[in-house]
Amino acid sequence: MPTNIPRSMMEAVARDAIDPLAPLRTRFAHPDPALIYLDGNSLGRMPVTTAALMQDVVAYQWGDRLIRAWNEGWFTLPERLGGKIAQLIGAQADEVIVADSTSVNLYKLATAALRARSGRTRILTDDGNFPSDLYILQGIAQEHGATLEVIASADGIHGSAGALMGALGGDVALLTLSHTLYKSAYTYDMAALTTAAHNAGALTLWDLSHAAGAVPVALNAAGADLAVGCCYKYLNGGPGAPAFLYVRRDLQTQLFNPIQGWMGQRNLFAFEGDYAPVDGLRRFLSGSPPVLSLAAIEPGVDLLLEAGMDALRAKSLALSEMLIGLWEERLAPLGYRLQSPRDGAWRGSHVGLGHDEAWRIDQALIHQAGVLPDFRQPDTIRLGIAPLYNSFADIYAAVAALQRVVEERLYTQYAAARPAVT
Amino acid sequence: MPTNIPRSMMEAVARDAIDPLAPLRTRFAHPDPALIYLDGNSLGRMPVTTAALMQDVVAYQWGDRLIRAWNEGWFTLPERLGGKIAQLIGAQADEVIVADSTSVNLYKLATAALRARSGRTRILTDDGNFPSDLYILQGIAQEHGATLEVIASADGIHGSAGALMGALGGDVALLTLSHTLYKSAYTYDMAALTTAAHNAGALTLWDLSHAAGAVPVALNAAGADLAVGCCYKYLNGGPGAPAFLYVRRDLQTQLFNPIQGWMGQRNLFAFEGDYAPVDGLRRFLSGSPPVLSLAAIEPGVDLLLEAGMDALRAKSLALSEMLIGLWEERLAPLGYRLQSPRDGAWRGSHVGLGHDEAWRIDQALIHQAGVLPDFRQPDTIRLGIAPLYNSFADIYAAVAALQRVVEERLYTQYAAARPAVT
Numbered sequence: 001m002p003t004n005i006p007r008s009m010m011e012a013v014a015r016d017a018i019d020p021l022a023p024l025r026t027r028f029a030h031p032d033p034a035l036i037y038l039d040g041n042s043l044g045r046m047p048v049t050t051a052a053l054m055q056d057v058v059a060y061q062w063g064d065r066l067i068r069a070w071n072e073g074w075f076t077l078p079e080r081l082g083g084k085i086a087q088l089i090g091a092q093a094d095e096v097i098v099a100d101s102t103s104v105n106l107y108k109l110a111t112a113a114l115r116a117r118s119g120r121t122r123i124l125t126d127d128g129n130f131p132s133d134l135y136i137l138q139g140i141a142q143e144h145g146a147t148l149e150v151i152a153s154a155d156g157i158h159g160s161a162g163a164l165m166g167a168l169g170g171d172v173a174l175l176t177l178s179h180t181l182y183k184s185a186y187t188y189d190m191a192a193l194t195t196a197a198h199n200a201g202a203l204t205l206w207d208l209s210h211a212a213g214a215v216p217v218a219l220n221a222a223g224a225d226l227a228v229g230c231c232y233k234y235l236n237g238g239p240g241a242p243a244f245l246y247v248r249r250d251l252q253t254q255l256f257n258p259i260q261g262w263m264g265q266r267n268l269f270a271f272e273g274d275y276a277p278v279d280g281l282r283r284f285l286s287g288s289p290p291v292l293s294l295a296a297i298e299p300g301v302d303l304l305l306e307a308g309m310d311a312l313r314a315k316s317l318a319l320s321e322m323l324i325g326l327w328e329e330r331l332a333p334l335g336y337r338l339q340s341p342r343d344g345a346w347r348g349s350h351v352g353l354g355h356d357e358a359w360r361i362d363q364a365l366i367h368q369a370g371v372l373p374d375f376r377q378p379d380t381i382r383l384g385i386a387p388l389y390n391s392f393a394d395i396y397a398a399v400a401a402l403q404r405v406v407e408e409r410l411y412t413q414y415a416a417a418r419p420a421v422t
Numbered sequence: 423m424p425t426n427i428p429r430s431m432m433e434a435v436a437r438d439a440i441d442p443l444a445p446l447r448t449r450f451a452h453p454d455p456a457l458i459y460l461d462g463n464s465l466g467r468m469p470v471t472t473a474a475l476m477q478d479v480v481a482y483q484w485g486d487r488l489i490r491a492w493n494e495g496w497f498t499l500p501e502r503l504g505g506k507i508a509q510l511i512g513a514q515a516d517e518v519i520v521a522d523s524t525s526v527n528l529y530k531l532a533t534a535a536l537r538a539r540s541g542r543t544r545i546l547t548d549d550g551n552f553p554s555d556l557y558i559l560q561g562i563a564q565e566h567g568a569t570l571e572v573i574a575s576a577d578g579i580h581g582s583a584g585a586l587m588g589a590l591g592g593d594v595a596l597l598t599l600s601h602t603l604y605k606s607a608y609t610y611d612m613a614a615l616t617t618a619a620h621n622a623g624a625l626t627l628w629d630l631s632h633a634a635g636a637v638p639v640a641l642n643a644a645g646a647d648l649a650v651g652c653c654y655k656y657l658n659g660g661p662g663a664p665a666f667l668y669v670r671r672d673l674q675t676q677l678f679n680p681i682q683g684w685m686g687q688r689n690l691f692a693f694e695g696d697y698a699p700v701d702g703l704r705r706f707l708s709g710s711p712p713v714l715s716l717a718a719i720e721p722g723v724d725l726l727l728e729a730g731m732d733a734l735r736a737k738s739l740a741l742s743e744m745l746i747g748l749w750e751e752r753l754a755p756l757g758y759r760l761q762s763p764r765d766g767a768w769r770g771s772h773v774g775l776g777h778d779e780a781w782r783i784d785q786a787l788i789h790q791a792g793v794l795p796d797f798r799q800p801d802t803i804r805l806g807i808a809p810l811y812n813s814f815a816d817i818y819a820a821v822a823a824l825q826r827v828v829e830e831r832l833y834t835q836y837a838a839a840r841p842a843v844t
Contacts, residue, residue: 029485039489046485053471054480054714062661063451064470067461074661099707103527103683129694132684132709135697139682152694232710234808239496239713241482260561261525262554269840271799273549273572275557287523287554288654291661292476293712372489373487418691 002037012322012396013037021307021315024127025389027238036371036397040386041210041350042155044236047299052202055100070188074291077407078263079281081294084301085235085244089208089227090218095246097281098231098294102209102243104259105228106136108284109245112255113203113226114144120173121145127152133207146173156183157339158346161193168200176205180215180348181226185377186339187348188216195363196247198223212244213304214349214386216313219246226251234386236300241293245284253279261286261363266398303388315387316349319395323351323383326399334406339380350384352376353402359418360411361402368410369401375418427744429667434744443729443737447811450658458793458819462808463632463772466658469721476798479717494777496602500685501703501714506723507657508667510731511630511640511649517668519703520653520716522667526681527650528558530706531667532596534827535625535648536566541753542624543567546594548582549574549602555629556725557596565829568595579606579761580768583615590622601649602637605798607762609637612785614643620645623783631655634666635726636771636809638735641668648673656771656808658722663715667706675701683708725810737809740769741817745773745805748821756828772806775824781840782833783824791823792805797840 006012016022016274019310028045049280061069066295073080111124125134125139127150134150141148141165151160157180168175175197179280180187190206197204205226211217212355213234219227226300227246231237260275262268263285277283304312319342339352355361362375374382383398428434438444450467459467482493489684495502507514523529532545547556556572563570573582573589581603581833590597597619602609612628619626629647632638633658641649647669653659660696669677682697684690685707699705726734743766749758753775761774784797796804805820827833 029481031481031486035488037488043489043492045488051477051481051485058468058476058660058718059451059453059473062465063473064453066457066459066467067465067796069661070465095795100526101521101683101711103685103709104522104681107681107708117552130684131687131695134695135682135684135687136708138697139680143680182684238480238718239491240710242712243709249788258561259526259529260557261523262552262557265553265557269799273553286529286558287525287665289523289663290664290712292718293715294662296480298712332587356466374489377691388633401595416593 005325006396008394009393009396012392015392018187019392020329021311022391024303025391027303027388030315034356036246036394036401037271038371038373038383038385038390038394038398040390041233041376041384043232043239044234044300044386045389046238046346047236047303049299050238050296052294053156053299054296057228057292077291078285078289081301082244084305085212087093088217088301089245089246090214090220092220092249094243094281095249097284098242098244098297099285099289100242102207102228102230102281103132103136104205105135105243105245108249108257108259109226109228110137110140110174110176110206113205113260114146115141116255117173117203120171121147122172123148124164124172125150125173126164128159128184128186129178130182133178157186158341159186159188160381163190164193165196168202170201172200172202174205175202178207178210182209182210183211183339183352183382185348185352186352187211189222190218194222194224210348210350214312214316216309219278224248231297233303236388237291237297241297242289245331247281247284252283257284257286257406259286263287272405285332307388311362312387316385317344317391319385319387319390320344320347320349320351322392323399324394327353330399330403333401333402334403349387350382352380352382354379354380360414361405361415363414364405364411367400369405371398371401426553427747428814428818431815433817434814437814441737441814443733443809444813446725446729447813449725450811456792458816458823460793460805460807460812460816460820462812463655463806465654465661466656466722466808467811468660469725472660472700472718475721476714478716479714482787488575499713499716500707500711503723504666506632506727509689510639510723510726511634512642513668514671514674516669518644518666519665519706520666520719521711522664524629524652525554525558525651526668527665528555528629529562530679530681531627531648531650531669532562532598533680535596535627536568539625542593543569544593544594545570546589546597546602547572547611548599549585550581550606550608551600552604552629552631552636554602555598579608580763581608581610583610586615587618590618590624592623593776594624596621596627597624598629600629601639602632604632605802605804606774607632607770607772608768609633611745612640612646615728616646632770632772636734637736638730638731645672653719654832657719657726658810659719660674660715663719664711669703669706674703674705679706681708686711729810732756734809738807739766741807741809741812741814742766742769742771742773744814745817745821749775752821752825759826771809772804774802774804776801777803779833782836782838783827784837786827786833787823791827793820793823801805
């Protein structure tokens with residue numbers, strides 16, 4: 001059991017006082033200073049400067065410059081933002097671009113990969129992948145007469161690396177995985193799996209939604225082919241922010257976007273009748289980007305770059321180690337189960353705690369304890385740790401609340417199951 | 423030649439004084455009051471209330487409510503906005519939803535239509551359709567082994583209705599057209615073409631981007647099957663605003679979205695492993711919507727609803743008749759050619775004027791005359807008329823500028839051709 005983790009609020013506050021990243025917390029809006037927000041991996045907090053930026057984009061760029069603003073920055077915003085995100089995920093500036101949603105980008109790149117490996121009929125993934133990714137892949141598999149194989153994790157926590165490697169073969173077109181799993185935070189060895197996929201002649205497509213901005217990602221070093229990811233989680237780009245996609249430079253002219261949009265057209269204002277995509281990454285753009293949401297991505301990315309991924313990772317690990325250490329002492333005896341890797345080397349930046357009463361505990365945390373975590377079916381309380389703004393005091397307070405809600409049975413007044421949303 | 427059109431700035435101003443829609447002009451931002459903006463069919467002006475709304479969405483909904491805001495309005499925003507847009511285009515509230523871009527929506531609906539008419543191998547369109555739509559359709563045709571037939575207009579202005587009807591046959595899966603053509607503003611008889619397509623067993627898909635909010639559209643009355651459209655032109659929803667799509671109610675459960683996104687999933691927070699779309703229109707959603715850009719759509723739509731489509735159409739016609747009347751008297755002798763239907767019954771809300779020096783005239787209008795029109799290859803100056811905020815004085819000033827730029831040869835200092843954008 002680690003001895004250097006804060007074990008009182010006073011120790012936690014003392015730890016925050018010497019945290020070099022602590023000043024960055026004030027760069028985010030905290031209209032309710034009492035809220036313990038541990039859902040930054042669902043929707044990141046709002047950077048303070050975003051509000052002023054949006055006023056500039058709305059009132060000046062749109063309201064005053066009108067159509068002229070396209071040539072004054074909007075047209076190149078997708079690659080300019082992509083170039084910044086590239087620095088967070090170990091890619092070159094011209095290998096990342098912002099477009100559409102994660103689902104649409106996954107659709108585009110997975111379809112492109114299947115076409116580039118025509119004749120191969122298997123798509124490999126695991127049961128730790130986002131259901132939203134599985135839905136997209138199911139549709140693509142059906143359309144292309146391919147088989148989607150969803151390899152199950154042996155323990156529901158530590159992914160399926162061994163089984164995936166064993167399943168790779170000459171008929172696999174694509175291996176596609178979440179780099180960091182959305183429930184357990186298990187993080188795959190991207191280089192090892194990419195090498196194995198390449199040895200089998202398959203392409204790889206990584207979903208970085210729970211990794212980008214929270215875990216060091218090294219796409220180029222791993223030799224990764226393709227990736228997509230979300231900008232509204234650890235990147236703090238705003239609700240439903242457009243997503244990013246990555247295509248390794250040498251693949252860019254070999255792959256084709258199935259949604260052949262005019263934003264990817266060569267000399268687009270020639271209005272020529274036949275689609276002829278540009279050579280570079282813009283060919284993976286489709287229609288016009290939602291500029292207001294697009295522009296809002298920048299302040300959050302800038303804050304991550306200012307902090308640096310190494311410092312962010314160090315703080316994230318310190319916070320999750322503290323959380324797990326306190327879980328072991330105080331929460332495990334109350335029926336909380338650790339649903340994330342104990343070894344930090346395999347863990348992303350969130351921690352899943354299971355409990356038989358998880359849904360009701362989640363409700364009590366929100367409504368009685370001022371803690372906002374996330375809930376994932378059937379029994380996971382997911383605690384997202386955003387090292388840009390979460391503090392050691394946040395973690396201490398959250399553990400205290402998790403303890404109190406069960407000890408004092410504060411959860412018993414809530415309905416036993418989450419209502420269906422249809 | 424009409425006798426009731428304003429023929430001096432004084433007469434134009436007098437006409438504005440009795441225009442019942444004139445007060446709505448002040449509901450839009452005019453930071454440069456001298457600018458004559460005739461590009462509202464590329465990017466509509468910003469409603470004054472949008473700036474305050476965006477501050478609320480950013481600082482309160484995102485900044486303060488954080489993830490809770492999804493259940494406080496964001497999840498239902500796509501159909502709530504769709505229900506309002508439905509009133510502008512003659513559809514039921516549950517037949518229109520906002521999602522993605524026009525290109526992505528066209529891809530989803532055209533693919534769904536081809537699958538619903540499997541065995542049929544022809545897609546019919548015309549050469550007046552957006553190049554961006556043609557690109558999308560080319561990709562779909564190639565993927566599905568179908569043929570895209572682009573029927574040419576006989577005069578480049580009045581569409582291809584007769585030829586399209588003649589080309590319909592038992593092997594046509596889909597007839598897809600822009601309701602109002604982006605260059606000439608010719609507007610198809612939606613009911614007649616839909617009936618002809620249905621008689622041949624084909625589905626219809628209308629692009630309403632240059633019609634919605636400017637021309638009365640009657641999807642239900644015409645029996646139209648499918649439609650898509652843009653929210654950043656006459657709807658004033660902001661740069662690159664998410665687009666809308668329409669699926670006739672009885673078709674909604676028969677058609678399937680190829681981009682099987684979690685936003686269309688039945689009971690989406692069950693996180694079930696298999697895609698099972700909801701029965702209603704949400705099945706045509708894919709990933710998470712860009713909320714900031716999505717929310718910004720509402721003020722412009724509200725202003726259109728407040729004005730009413732009949733009053734908007736009446737004013738739009740009065741403005742375009744004035745423009746064409748003055749063209750005939752003052753601009754035709756200077757080499758300007760009318761590239762839109764002379765008969766208002768077939769004309770949308772913009773007017774195309776051709777000229778051998780169109781590109782250079784366009785530059786002179788922008789840089790020397792304070793007029794902002796649009797240019798379309800190879801020789802069209804496109805004058806968009808947004809009846810919510812364009813005035814009779816705007817039209818008079820624009821004609822005077824078009825006249826002066828040629829009479830005084832102000833255009834000669836500009837390069838002869840538009841530079842390529844790649």
